[in-house]
Amino acid sequence: MTNVHAVVGAQYGDEGKGKMVDFFAAKARMVIRYQGGGNAGHTIVNEFGKFALHLVPSGIFHPETLCILGTGVVIHPMNLVTELKSLQAAGISTQNLLISERAHLVMPYHLWQDIYEEQSRFAKVGTTKQGIGPAYQDKSGRFGIQIGEMRDLDRFRERVHSTYEQKIQRMPGLADVAGSFAEMWEELETAREVLLPYITNTLPLVQEAVQGNQPVLLEGQLGIMRDIDWGVYPFVTSSSPISGGVAAGAGIPPTVLSRVTGIAKAYTTAVGAGPFPTQVDGEAGAWLRDKGQEYGATTGRPRTCGWLDLPTLRYGAWLNGYTDLALMKLDVLSGLPEIPVCVGYELKGTRHDMPLPAYQLEHVTPVYESLPGWQEDLTECRTFADLPTTAQAYVERIEQAIGVPVSHISVGPARQQTLVH
Ligand code: GDP
Ligand code: IMO
Ligand code: MG
Numbered sequence: 001m002t003n004v005h006a007v008v009g010a011q012y013g014d015e016g017k018g019k020m021v022d023f024f025a026a027k028a029r030m031v032i033r034y035q036g037g038g039n040a041g042h043t044i045v046n047e048f049g050k051f052a053l054h055l056v057p058s059g060i061f062h063p064e065t066l067c068i069l070g071t072g073v074v075i076h077p078m079n080l081v082t083e084l085k086s087l088q089a090a091g092i093s094t095q096n097l098l099i100s101e102r103a104h105l106v107m108p109y110h111l112w113q114d115i116y117e118e119q120s121r122f123a124k125v126g127t128t129k130q131g132i133g134p135a136y137q138d139k140s141g142r143f144g145i146q147i148g149e150m151r152d153l154d155r156f157r158e159r160v161h162s163t164y165e166q167k168i169q170r171m172p173g174l175a176d177v178a179g180s181f182a183e184m185w186e187e188l189e190t191a192r193e194v195l196l197p198y199i200t201n202t203l204p205l206v207q208e209a210v211q212g213n214q215p216v217l218l219e220g221q222l223g224i225m226r227d228i229d230w231g232v233y234p235f236v237t238s239s240s241p242i243s244g245g246v247a248a249g250a251g252i253p254p255t256v257l258s259r260v261t262g263i264a265k266a267y268t269t270a271v272g273a274g275p276f277p278t279q280v281d282g283e284a285g286a287w288l289r290d291k292g293q294e295y296g297a298t299t300g301r302p303r304t305c306g307w308l309d310l311p312t313l314r315y316g317a318w319l320n321g322y323t324d325l326a327l328m329k330l331d332v333l334s335g336l337p338e339i340p341v342c343v344g345y346e347l348k349g350t351r352h353d354m355p356l357p358a359y360q361l362e363h364v365t366p367v368y369e370s371l372p373g374w375q376e377d378l379t380e381c382r383t384f385a386d387l388p389t390t391a392q393a394y395v396e397r398i399e400q401a402i403g404v405p406v407s408h409i410s411v412g413p414a415r416q417q418t419l420v421h
Contacts, residue, residue: 001213001258002210002213002256002257002258003213003214003215003216003258004210004216004218004252004256004257004258004259005024005028005215005216005217005218005258005259005260005261006217006218006220006243006246006257006259006260006261006320007020007021007024007217007218007219007220007261007263008218008220008223008224008241008242008243008260008261008262008263008316008320009220009221009222009223009224009241009262009263010223010224010262010263010264010312010313010316010320010322010325011223011224011225011264011265011268011269011270011309011312011313012222012223012225012226012268012269012270012271012272012276013221013222013223013226013241013270013271014041014223014265014269014271014294014296014297014303015223015263015264015265015328016043016263016265016326016328016329016410017042017058017219017220017221017263018042018043018044018053018058019043019044019045019328019410019413019415019418020261020263020326020328020408020410020418021042021057021058021059021217021219022044022046022058022059022061022415023408023415023418024217024261025058025059025061025062025065025217026062026065027215028059028062028065028215028216028217029065029066029209029214029215029216030059030065030066030067030068030205030206030209030214030216030217031057031058031059031065031066031067031068031217031218031219032057032068032069032070032202032206032216032217032218032219032249032250033055033057033068033069033070033073033219033221034070034072034073034218034219034220034245034246034248034249034250035070035072035073035220035221035239035240035241035245035249036073036074036132036220036221036222036237036239036241037054037055037073037074037075037076037106037130037131037132037135037221038054038055038075038076038079038080038106038128038130038131038132038298039054039127039128039130039132039221039222039237039298040053040054040055040221040222040298041053041054041296041297041298041299042054042058042219042221042297043297043413044058044061045413045414045415046061046414046415048061048090048091048092049090050413051087051090052297052298053083054079054083054130054298055069055073055075055076055079055080055083056069056080056083056084056087056094056097057069057097057219058219059096059217059219060087060092060094060096060097061092062096063093063095063096064096065096066096066098066205066209067096067097067098068097068098068099068100068202068205068206068250069097069098069099069100069103070100070103070202070249070250070251071100071102071103071202071248071249071250071251072103072239072240072245072248072249072250073100073103073104073249074103074104074105074106074131074132074135074136074139074239075099075103075104075105075106075147076105076106076107076108076110076111076130076131077105077147077150077187077188077191077192077195078108078187078188078190078191079106079130080191080195081190081191081194081195084097084194097198098198098199098200098202098205099147099195099198099199099200099202100147100199100200100201100202100251101146101147101148101199101200101201101202102146102147102148103146103147104135104136104138104139104144104145104146104147105135105144105145105146105147105150106130106131106132106135107131107135107145107160107163107164107184107188108131108178108179108184108187109134109164109167109174109178109184110131110132110134110135110138111129111130111131112174112177112178113131113134113167113171113174114127114129114130114131114132114133114134115129115177116171116173116174116177117133117134123234123235123273124273125234125235125236125272125273125274126235126271126272126273126274127272128272128296128298128299129299130298132237132238132239133237133238135238136238136239137238138163143163143166143167145159145160145163147195147199148199150188150192150195150196150199151196151199153189153192156188156192157185160181160184160185160188161181161185164181164184202251203251206250206251206252207251210252210256216252218246218250218257220241220242220243220245221237221239221241222237222241223241223263224241224242224312224315224316224319224320225270225312225355226241226272227240227241227242227245228240229242230242230315230319232274232275232355232357232358232361233357233358234274234358235272235273235274235275235358236274242316242319242320243257243260243319243320243321244319244320257321258323259323259324260320260321260322260323260324261322261323261324261325261326261407261408262313262316262317262320262322262324262325262326262404263325263326263328264308264313264325264326264327264328265292265308265327265328265329266308266327266328266329266330266332266333266394267288267292267305267306267307267308267329267332267333268305268306268307268308268309268312269288269292269294269303269304269305269306270303270304270306271296271299271301271302271303271304274358274362275358275361275362275364276304276306277306277309277342277345277361277364277365277366278306278307278308278309278342278366279304279305279306280305280306280307285304285305285306288305288306288332289302289303289305291332291335292305292329292332307339307340307341307342307366307368308339308341308342308398309342309366310341310342310343310344310398310401310402311342311343311344311345311352311353311354311355312355313325313398313401313402313404314353314354314401314402315354315355317402317403317404318354322402322404323404324404324405324406324407324408325398325399325402325404325405325406325407326406326407326408326409326410327395327398327406327408327409327410328410329410330378330387330391330394330395330409330410330411331377331378331379331410331411331412331417333373333374333391333394334373334374334375334376334377334378335373335375336373337372337373338370338371338372338373339370339371339372339373339394340368340369340370340371341368341369341370341371341394341397341398342366342367342368343367343368343369343401344366344367345361345364345365345366345367346364346365346367347360347363347364347365348363351367352364371390371393371394371397372390372393373390374388374390374391375388376388376391378391378411379411379412379417380411381411381419382416382419383419384409384419384421386419387409387419395409395421405421406421407420407421408420408421409421
């Protein structure tokens with residue numbers, strides 16, 4: 001029996017993955033980020049303070065837990081250096097970090113390409129402008145550079161120079177906003193010095209841990225509705241946050257995955273464009289945003305808020321294969337007389353139980369069921385029995401609708417505000 005546990009976003013990102021990975025990491029041998037890059041903003045509140053991690057895996061606060069940036073991740077070298085320095089300044093050791101030599105680089109030109117492409121799009125994606133899409137485009141297009149290529153300085157310089165020249169030629173508009181090669185190289189050389197000791201072949205370590213039945217955690221970035229294949233395409237990211245992305249991105253066979261925890265807020269939020277059926281505007285939306293402090297950890301953008309969308313969780317139960325769910329931010333819903341929960345969608349007289357492609361999802365009408373609310377503050381609750389009965393019923397309704405147990409309920413940002421159910 002293996003002990004390989006994926007923690008994946010069950011909605012549109014920002015569900016609280018960082019908090020739960022930090023929580024589970026206390027008992028893990030290693031935590032592997034398997035996709036995405038600096039577009040992540042994973043917030044962790046623990047005895048060391050409050051942190052928003054972008055690239056570094058959320059297990060970093062546990063010195064005995066190895067933290068791996070997996071092969072499927074894309075890394076902006078200087079941004080990673082800045083993040084490492086800020087952690088070190090807060091007294092957190094980063095010696096337990098390792099970077100897969102096969103992970104791809106996000107180059108400075110990918111950031112301006114991201115902005116350039118976003119400007120030229122008819123339907124804006126609303127990206128985080130972290131160069132994620134362009135870095136994955138170059139990876140798929142066979143123009144990318146793997147981080148292990150940094151080791152040989154002369155060869156690396158040649159590679160960077162030729163890709164830079166190609167990029168300028170292929171996208172003439174970029175030449176005007178790009179810094180010079182010399183500027184870019186200076187930054188890369190500095191970052192290279194810091195990052196070299198972390199770069200390694202992670203495969204034997206991961207293999208040893210899995211084969212030794214040690215607890216291995218996989219940390220997802222974003223959520224199912226922004227998955228490149230199954231999300232609201234084209235308003236998605238350029239990688240696979242679903243559990244199907246774990247094997248390729250972390251370097252494990254799919255058959256060893258033994259647990260998949262879907263992280264879901266007790267309501268729904270999204271940043272960026274695209275359909276969001278349960279979105280609520282006006283006063284109710286503003287109330288959720290204020291109460292939940294729904295502002296992006298990476299961009300500071302206000303998140304769009306809405307009610308819980310059960311079709312999305314049902315979709316993930318199949319596609320991600322949830323063994324359990326963690327229900328986050330239940331405390332935020334205190335104070336409502338009734339809580340609408342979306343149980344399905346209607347489109348042209350037909351009922352749908354799962355999300356549709358974006359071009360159809362934008363036309364659906366959500367079907368709501370109203371559940372009784374509660375007035376009590378939940379932030380001091382520490383067991384399921386401490387919750388008001390209507391809050392317990394809310395959790396049980398989700399379990400019943402999705403057919404997946406809710407194993408954890410979160411009632412605040414801190415580690416100890418986590419109820420095991
Ligand atoms: P991630 O990207 O999935 O890691 O999620 P984010 O960190 O972007 O967003 C989740 C936000 O909710 C962060 O500010 C967390 O500190 C906060 N948070 C997590 N769990 C809870 C909870 O149960 N209650 C409240 N009130 N805040 C929470
Ligand atoms: P975490 O890991 C929320 C959204 C962007 C945009 C789309 C594509 O903290 O949950 P990208 O920059 O990836 O090309 O943007 O995805 N997005 C996120 N939304 N949380 C994130 O990360 C996100 N990362 C990207 O807003 O809609
Ligand atoms: Mg986030």
